[in-house]
Amino acid sequence: MSHNNIQKITVFQQNGSAMSKIAGIKRFGGNHFVLEIINIEGNLPNLIDDASQYLPTKIDADLVLDYLKHPDLSTDLSLLCQKAGIPVVASGKKITQGNSFTPLTCCMLPRDESLGEYGKLFGSPEVDLTIKDGKIEKVDVIRGAPCGATWDAAKKIEGLDVEDAKIRYGLEVQFFCSANPANWDPINGKSPVHIAADIHGMAFKKACKKLI
Numbered sequence: 001m002s003h004n005n006i007q008k009i010t011v012f013q014q015n016g017s018a019m020s021k022i023a024g025i026k027r028f029g030g031n032h033f034v035l036e037i038i039n040i041e042g043n044l045p046n047l048i049d050d051a052s053q054y055l056p057t058k059i060d061a062d063l064v065l066d067y068l069k070h071p072d073l074s075t076d077l078s079l080l081c082q083k084a085g086i087p088v089v090a091s092g093k094k095i096t097q098g099n100s101f102t103p104l105t106c107c108m109l110p111r112d113e114s115l116g117e118y119g120k121l122f123g124s125p126e127v128d129l130t131i132k133d134g135k136i137e138k139v140d141v142i143r144g145a146p147c148g149a150t151w152d153a154a155k156k157i158e159g160l161d162v163e164d165a166k167i168r169y170g171l172e173v174q175f176f177c178s179a180n181p182a183n184w185d186p187i188n189g190k191s192p193v194h195i196a197a198d199i200h201g202m203a204f205k206k207a208c209k210k211l212i
Contacts, residue, residue, distance in 0.1 A: 007117045010036045010061040012077060014044075018067035020178035021106065024148035025122070028141075032117040036061065044070050051076035059084055063118055065146075066090035066100065074100075087114045092183070092192065105179060105192045107145040107199050122146045125203040127154065131211060136165045149176035150200065162208065169204045170197035 009025075011018050016039065025033060040054050048054070051073050064081050066088055068074050074090055078098025081088045088100040089109060095102055103109045109123030123143055127150070130138040136158050144150025153172035157165040179192035190198075 005032070005117065006034055007032060007062045008034045008036070008060070009063045009065060009118060010038060010059055011065045011067065012038050012040070012055075012073075013067045014040045014069040014073075015042075017069055018065065020148075021065070021067060021146045024146045025118075027148055028144065028151055029118075029121060032121065040068065040073070044073075048072035048076075055080060059086060061086055062116055064088045066093065071095075087112075089115070089118075092179075105145075105195050105199075106147065107150070107196050111143075125150045125200050127203055127207045129204075129207045129211060131162060134161055136160050136162060145173075145177070145196065147176070147178040149173045149178070149196065152176040153200065166201065166204055166208070170201035173197050173200045 139154035
């Protein structure tokens with residue numbers, strides 16, 4: 001396990017599926033994390049009865065991020081981490097076994113002490129605003145999406161009128177969001193990209209209310 005408040009995170013990806021998230025964590029995570037990347041390449045069978053040939057027998061980490069595409073691998077990874085007492089964040093997954101955090105999108109991850117520094121910095125967006133003469137002078141991101149969309153979009157609305165920024169922030173997030181726009185949710189009828197925009201819009205409005 002890691003020491004001195006540096007969190008060791010093992011990222012599981014399939015054919016480079018986590019590259020945007022890894023880049024975002026490195027850009028905005030400071031020196032809080034040590035990342036180990038496990039990449040599973042190639043085409044996999046539709047059904048995997050035994051994932052031991054793809055997954056390690058032991059994981060030494062404080063947190064696991066699951067960006068695998070194959071549901072059988074995600075399920076077995078969740079069970080493996082449960083036995084080891086390691087929390088797993090598997091955004092967008094429908095895992096019924098193990099003990100994984102499965103928010104619909106990365107920017108819907110709630111705060112939880114078990115997630116350590118990662119949970120403090122990444123998840124449901126939280127921003128502070130500095131407003132001067134009716135314009136957004138500065139946006140300070142307290143917590144944001146691991147892909148970095150929260151930070152990148154924040155830069156785009158600095159200098160705008162507050163009312164314009166309320167609309168633009170969510171729209172700008174959509175340009176930077178790395179979620180699959182084709183992955184529509186049948187319940188709410190929205191893609192993860194649209195959901196991310198809505199969530200960031202709400203975070204912006206919440207920040208505005210704190211200034212009233």
